[in-house]
Amino acid sequence: MLKTIILFVLLSVVFDGSYGKFVYREDIGGWIKVFKVVANYSEASAQCRDREAVLASPITEELILELKTIIAAQKHPTSYLLGTMARDSPNSFVSEEGVALEDMPEMDFMDKLNPDYGRCLAMSKDRVHVVPCSSKLPYICYVKRAACNLDYTYLSESRKCYKFYITPATWSDASNVCKAEGAHLVVINDRSEMNALWSFTGYQSFFVGLSQTGGGNWMSVTGQPVEDLYNLWYYGYKPSDDALFCGSIESSQKLFKADCNTAMSFMCESSINYIDRKVIFHEKKLKSD
Incomplete structure (x- = not known):
């Protein structure tokens, strides 16, 4: 007979189902967590917020390289939802940290952004493009936080x-x-x-x-x-x-x-x-x- 037992376990590192765990990346001075289970923008943003993080956006050269590396390493090529959204007007794309798209590093692999296709951005290994915010895609959470507490x-x-x-x-x-x-x-x-x-x-x-x-x-x-x-x-x-x-x-x-x-x-x-x-x-x- 099968019995289902629910165990409460206090962990220092959470292995959250198929999502994996946050990994510290020294080159970006922060933490990355890849979510392979798809979600729309609202769902993905909420998942990141619950973990005191943000939905990752290409706001620095180091983050662009990190995101491209992660996405290119996936077995099945697909786009990943970004935390950059046109909130106030169709062309005013802003990251969850408040960085406007025009203030992000130049990306030569970015498509011409047509707001008729949606108000959210997604990134594949070779392009950044517009998608509807209702699109169900994998995503990446990011938090800029030191690896060590105190003055360690x-x-x-x-x-x-x-x-x-x-x-x-x-x-x-x-x-x-x-x-x-x-x-x-x-x-x-x-x-x-x-x-x-x-x-x-x-x-x-x-x-x-x-x-x-x-x-x-x-x-x-x-x-x-x-x-x-x-x-x-x-x-x-x-x-x-x-x-x-x-x-x-x-x-x-x-x-x-x-x-x-x-x-x-x-x-x-x-x-x-x-x-x-x-x-x-x-x-x-x-x-x-």
Whole structure:
């Protein structure tokens, strides 16, 4: 027998059915979400507003390139609805941000805009053209928002946010500072992330989110054994003392066991500032005898 169970799940990144998720694009300094399920202008605009975004328009050179790249990459060539509409008069096309069409970058692939065909714009991989606002088309939501909260810095190598504190603190105090900002002491996953962080800190030693538990086991503040993370130690081997120690990165870019009560610079890590942070419904059908 099939039973339908509705689960309420709090997610930091929403995978919204076939719509996918918002993705941060460093070159446009904002977030993009592709909606492949078709909608008319009013419906598409409302979907974007519900996510604190706007229906994307070609208002900058970077956005034009981003939109063209996304549309050209689709398996089935089709036009995508834009957030540019002739609201006040047949020829006064304006984006949802309030940018008039004449103030947008010049697009040599734009058709001659005939308002007799409609008051909305759509974009394919090689043209921008007029469509009726009732046209059902896929669309793209866009929001210009920083990747990181507070004064954290986004690093593209790891797609995470970091904040380096040069003022020394004990490991416990450092951990509390990070937690107060909704973050945690940095957990380094691999050599690529280590290299990026080393440059970011200005080549200085710092506490990381590792500590030694009973039995000599090293665990991260996110619950991973050190063997699953960046695991290059200062003396070439992982210390396994029974005493409690905390992890740090030394001048050789290697892990080192440090006295947890020693004051040292430290780094906090936070996930990128995802859009669509909300409670959603997941419907699952589970088989039972």
